[in-house]
Each structure stands twice: as C-alpha cells, then as structure tokens.
Amino acid sequence: xxxxxxxxxxxxxxxxxxxxxxxxxxxxxxxxxxxxxxxxxxxxxxxxxxxxxxxxxxxxxxxxxxxxxxxxxxxxxxxxxxxxxxxxxxxxxxxxxxxxxxxxxxxxxxxxxxxxxxxxxxxxxxxxxxxxxxxxxxxxxxxxxxxxxxxxxxxxxxxxxxxxxxxxxxxxxxxxxxxxxxxxxxxxxxxxxxxxxxxxxxxxxxxxxxxxxxxxxxxxxxxxxxxxxxxxxxxxxxxxxxxxxxxxxxxxxxxxxxxxxxxxxxxxxxxxxxxxxxxxxxxxxxxxxxxxxxxxxxxxxxxxxxxxxxxxxxxxxxxxxxxxxxxxxxxxxxxxxxxxxxxxxxxxxxx
Amino acid sequence: xxxxxxxxxxxxxxxxxxxxxxxxxxxxxxxxxxxxxxxxxxxxxxxxxxxxxxxxxxxxxxxxxxxxxxxxxxxxxxxxxxxxxxxxxxxxxxxxxxxxxxxxxxxxxxxxxxxxxxxxxxxxxxxxxxxxxxxxxxxxxxxxxxxxxxxxxxxxxxxxxxxxxxxxxxxxxxxxxxxxxxxxxxxxxxxxxxxxxxxxxxxxxxxxxxxxxxxxxxxxxxxxxxxxxxxxxxxxxxxxxxxxxxxxxx
Numbered sequence: 001x002x003x004x005x006x007x008x009x010x011x012x013x014x015x016x017x018x019x020x021x022x023x024x025x026x027x028x029x030x031x032x033x034x035x036x037x038x039x040x041x042x043x044x045x046x047x048x049x050x051x052x053x054x055x056x057x058x059x060x061x062x063x064x065x066x067x068x069x070x071x072x073x074x075x076x077x078x079x080x081x082x083x084x085x086x087x088x089x090x091x092x093x094x095x096x097x098x099x100x101x102x103x104x105x106x107x108x109x110x111x112x113x114x115x116x117x118x119x120x121x122x123x124x125x126x127x128x129x130x131x132x133x134x135x136x137x138x139x140x141x142x143x144x145x146x147x148x149x150x151x152x153x154x155x156x157x158x159x160x161x162x163x164x165x166x167x168x169x170x171x172x173x174x175x176x177x178x179x180x181x182x183x184x185x186x187x188x189x190x191x192x193x194x195x196x197x198x199x200x201x202x203x204x205x206x207x208x209x210x211x212x213x214x215x216x217x218x219x220x221x222x223x224x225x226x227x228x229x230x231x232x233x234x235x236x237x238x239x240x241x242x243x244x245x246x247x248x249x250x251x252x253x254x255x256x257x258x259x260x261x262x263x264x265x266x267x268x269x270x271x272x273x274x275x276x277x278x279x280x281x282x283x284x285x286x287x288x289x290x291x292x293x294x295x296x297x298x299x300x301x302x303x304x305x306x307x308x309x310x311x312x313x314x315x316x317x318x319x320x321x322x323x324x325x326x327x328x329x330x331x332x333x334x335x336x337x338x339x340x341x342x343x344x345x346x347x348x349x350x351x
Numbered sequence: 352x353x354x355x356x357x358x359x360x361x362x363x364x365x366x367x368x369x370x371x372x373x374x375x376x377x378x379x380x381x382x383x384x385x386x387x388x389x390x391x392x393x394x395x396x397x398x399x400x401x402x403x404x405x406x407x408x409x410x411x412x413x414x415x416x417x418x419x420x421x422x423x424x425x426x427x428x429x430x431x432x433x434x435x436x437x438x439x440x441x442x443x444x445x446x447x448x449x450x451x452x453x454x455x456x457x458x459x460x461x462x463x464x465x466x467x468x469x470x471x472x473x474x475x476x477x478x479x480x481x482x483x484x485x486x487x488x489x490x491x492x493x494x495x496x497x498x499x500x501x502x503x504x505x506x507x508x509x510x511x512x513x514x515x516x517x518x519x520x521x522x523x524x525x526x527x528x529x530x531x532x533x534x535x536x537x538x539x540x541x542x543x544x545x546x547x548x549x550x551x552x553x554x555x556x557x558x559x560x561x562x563x564x565x566x567x568x569x570x571x572x573x574x575x576x577x578x579x580x581x582x583x584x585x586x587x588x589x590x591x592x593x594x595x596x597x598x599x600x601x
Binding site for chain 1: 413455456
C-alpha cells in the first residue's frame with residue numbers, strides 16, 4: 001500500500017525492510033531524518049543505532065559492522081561524506097558490502113544546506129585515496145529511492161563492495177507516495193560465514209584488512225578489484241531513456257534535475273521541438289553505451305548536460321559522445337534549482 | 352617429559368617482526384596467555400591499529416580487523432553490536448594511534464562504556480614511521496620532529512590518558528602497568544586478565560596502558576631502554592589502578 005513518505009524516512013524504512021539492522025551516523029542537514037528515524041526503528045527490529053562522535057567514526061563503525069557480516073548503513077551530506085572518504089577507501093579495499101547515503105548539499109566548504117549535485121566527481125571517481133569505485137545509484141523519486149535502497153544491500157553483498165546512493169536536499173526533504181517492499185526474511189540473506197570476522201572458533205581466523213605491503217600482492221589485488229568493476233559495469237549499469245527515439249536535443253541529467261528536464265521536454269514538444277532525456281540511474285558504472293549509441297544517431301543535434309553544479313557529469317557525457325556531437329552545459333549551483341522554463345529558453349535561444 | 356612453558360595457543364607460528372628488545376612481543380604474549388587461560392581465545396575478535404603492531408592480524412590466532420589509524424575503538428564498538436555478547440573484543444593500539452589521531456574515538460568509546468578491552472602501548476614515540484614526537488613524548492625527550500627534546504612551550508604538553516579517562520563515567524577499569532622487569536610483567540599480566548574478566552562480566556570498557564620502550568628510536572640498547580622506561584617513563588607516567596568499578600560495587 002502506498003503511503004505518503006518523506007524521502008529520508010522512506011530510505012530509512014526501505015533499509016530496514018531490506019534487512020539492514022545497524023546504522024552509524026552523525027547529524028548534518030539535510031539528511032537528519034535518516035538517523036532520527038533509525039534511532040528508534042532499528043531497536044524495534046532487534047538492530048542497533050549509534051550516534052557516532054563524528055562522520056569519521058561512523059564510517060569506521062560501518063567497517064566494523066560490515067566486516068562482522070551485518071547489513072549496515074551510514075548516511076550523511078556533502079561535508080560529512082568528505083570526512084568519510086578515507087573509510088570508504090578502506091571499505092572498498094577490504095571488500096566489505098555496505099550502503100552509504102549522501103543527501104547532497106551545496107558546496108564547496110561549509111557551503112549551504114540547499115540541494116546540489118556537486119559531489120559527482122567525489123562519488124563516482126573514488127573520492128578517497130587509491131584505485132577504487134563505489135557503485136553509485138542516483139534515484140529521482142521517493143519510490144525509486146525506496147526500490148534502490150531495498151536492492152542496494154543485495155548488490156553490495158553480491159560484489160562485496162560499498163554502494164553509495166546519492167540524492168540531494170530536495171529529494172531528502174520532499175514527500176511523495178511510495179510503497180515500501182515487504183520485510184526481508186533475515187534467513188534469506190547471503191551467508192557471509194566464509195569471510196566475515198564475527199568471532200569464529202573453527203581454527204580458521206577471518207581477517208578484515210586493507211594492508212597489502214608487497215607491491216605484487218597489491219597490484220594483483222587492484223587487478224582483481226578492477227575485474228570486479230568490469231563485471232559490475234556489465235551487469236549493473238542502468239539508465240532511463242525518455243522520448244529519445246525521435247529526439248534532436250537530448251538532455252542528460254540525473255536525480256531531481258532529471259525530473260525538471262522531463263517537464264521542460266513536455267513543454268518543448270508542445271512547441272514542436274523534439275527533445276528527450278537520458279537519465280543515468282547508476283552514475284558508476286556510467287551508462288556510456290546508451291549515450292554513445294545516441295551520439296551516432298543522425299537526427300540528434302546536440303546533448304545538453306544539466307546539473308546542479310558547475311559541470312561535473314558533463315565530463316562523462318563528453319567521453320561517451322566522443323566528439324561526435326556538441327555537448328553543452330546548463331547548470332545552477334549554490335543551492336539554486338533551475339526551472340523547466342529555464343531549460344526551454346536555453347534550447348530555443350541557446351542561453 | 353613434561354612441558355612447563357610453551358607458546359600460548361592464541362599466538363600463531365608467524366615470527367614477530369618487532370625489533371630486538373621491543374615490549375610488543377611481551378604484551379602480545381600476555382594478551383594471548385590471558386585469553387587462553389580464560390578459555391576465550393578461540394572466538395575472540397581483535398582490532399589492531401596502524402603503527403608497529405599493524406601486523407597484529409598475523410600473530411593473534413583469532414578473527415582480526417586491521418583498522419584505519421586511530422579508529423579501532425569505533426570499529427570495535429560496531430562489532431560489539433553485531434556479535435555474540437560473549438565474544439571477547441579487544442583493541443591493541445599505540446600512542447600515536449590511540450592518543451593522537453584516535454583521541455576522539457578513544458574518549459567516546461570510553462564514555463559510551465563499550466564492553467571491550469583496550470590495550471594501549473605507550474612508548475612515547477612513533478616507532479614505525481621512524482621516531483617522530485608522539486602525544487606522550489615526555490618533556491625533554493628527543494624525537495625526529497623535536498630534535499632538541501620536547502619543549503612544551505613549542506611542542507605542547509604530553510597527555511596522560513589513564514588520568515584523563517578516569518574522569519569519565521563510562522570506563523569500568525583503568526590501570527597503567529609496565530614490562531621493564533619480570534615482577535612488572537607478572538603485574539601487567541594480572542592487569543590484562545582483570546581487564547578481560549571485567550569484559551566477561553559485561554561491566555563495560557577496560558583500559559590497560561603499558562608504559563613501553565622503543566630501543567630503535569630511543570637509540571638505546573634493549574637494556575638501556577628498559578632502564579629508561581623504569582626511571583623516566585614510569586616516573587612521568589605513574590603505574591597503578593586509576594578506576595575500578597568492581598571495587599566501587601562492593
């Protein structure tokens with residue numbers, strides 16, 4: 001049954017339904033409803049919540065819980081996610097499955113608390129030190145947040161890798177009808193006994209570690225990690241195409257901005273201009289092929305990347321288009337949000 | 352023939368990489384002996400730091416987490432929530448790890464009263480990185496980042512962890528020991544045993560500081576470094592019990 005859910009609370013309940021029983025967080029706007037909700041909800045289902053002393057501590061708690069084999073999650077917003085980056089690198093290197101939510105706010109620095117998408121580079125290119133990528137999902141509605149959060153723990157477990165779900169202050173704070181999937185039977189969750197360090201007494205110690213001091217050993221591990229990313233790219237890349245089959249102008253946008261693009265497309269088409277949208281649902285792996293195949297279509301005149309940033313995802317769009325068509329950019333930053341009319345005007349007047 | 356002294360079962364066959372004369376080997380052995388004796392070795396969970404004991408996971412025969420620098424108490428706090436309450440959880444940390452970069456994690460795990468045991472090796476220097484000033488380097492003591500000796504006016508003051516943590520409500524047991532001679536090794540073992548017994552009784556966090564040496568970075572022989580620990584280290588960091596709620600209970 002659909003109910004009216006606030007974005008942050010819907011994510012929290014979807015995580016509980018997915019079998020997540022541990023959450024570690026630190027207050028920061030605009031994601032506070034996630035820890036607030038889980039602080040009372042997790043004990044109800046036999047789990048635990050810790051309000052950590054910092055984001056640094058919270059991400060390392062996540063390392064501990066995930067390493068002990070639990071389904072666990074943390075959430076934060078941009079400056080707090082910056083603080084978690086070292087820990088995310090360790091989690092990726094120790095191959096621990098877990099979920100990290102970033103409700104982005106405007107930056108750089110302390111920035112502001114209004115919605116933004118300025119953490120694209122940080123999320124998709126690794127963010128912390130060394131060669132790694134988390135899987136990054138970017139839902140654009142509360143229902144999609146619920147569905148992706150519900151599935152994210154399985155994806156994390158399948159590849160033993162951190163999964164990041166990114167939204168923005170708008171998606172976290174707004175309310176929409178959404179249906180939470182049924183509670184997972186914990187007995188159906190993957191068995192992690194082979195590697196999880198939860199206090200075994202079978203004489204075979206499990207070690208959770210990211211130290212590989214021998215160069216050959218570390219290089220072999222990095223090759224293993226990137227083989228896994230190839231597999232992830234093959235299996236998990238997701239995007240939505242909206243009215244692209246006859247489109248001459250293709251917007252590329254994710255999250256809440258994609259919805260603004262859809263409104264602009266309806267208006268443009270009413271005025272006889274054929275516009276469409278490619279909406280990446282995974283930002284890593286990136287739907288390069290979907291964009292590349294449109295770049296080869298004769299009728300496509302140009303791509304317009306629309307972001308609440310100074311232009312970050314546009315680099316991946318350019319790589320996908322590979323010079324075949326012009327790639328332009330429309331962005332707002334600082335917490336400002338573009339209107340559909342802004343995009344209509346941009347397509348019609350080129351500014 | 353009867354074996355009267357053997358390697359603790361909890362220690363693996365991997366040779367220790369520590370420098371000759373370093374007390375890490377002694378303290379590893381004490382932790383292992385105690386957990387063996389308490390029958391808690393086989394399903395214990397260790398969390399080791401960044402620093403000289405970063406390879407602890409090779410030596411302890413139990414599940415081990417290698418934590419990011421300073422974060423072992425946060426990692427252990429989460430593990431405590433997940434695993435069986437009867438599994439012994441310990442962190443093993445040096446002074447740079449525990450008292451500098453990980454100060455917040457240390458203080459907050461203590462004040463939450465996490466049911467874990469923290470083993471703190473205080474030798475007043477960053478050993479692995481080559482002898483830089485630690486948060487516990489004593490005034491006048493030389494290090495590669497204070498080559499004329501620590502001057503509190505320039506470098507700030509060292510921190511006394513046991514005294515500071517004893518002001519908190521959360522910790523159940525806090526003791527400072529040393530290992531510079533056999534009687535003190537025996538006392539250190541008793542303290543570590545008490546710490547794990549406090550955890551077994553689920554009374555909260557137990558914290559054992561070991562005033563230790565670093566012959567390599569002190570530029571001393573092992574014997575000279577033990578003498579230094581005895582005369583200087585233990586004078587500046589007095590040994591004793593700083594908190595014991597099992598006594599307060601009585």
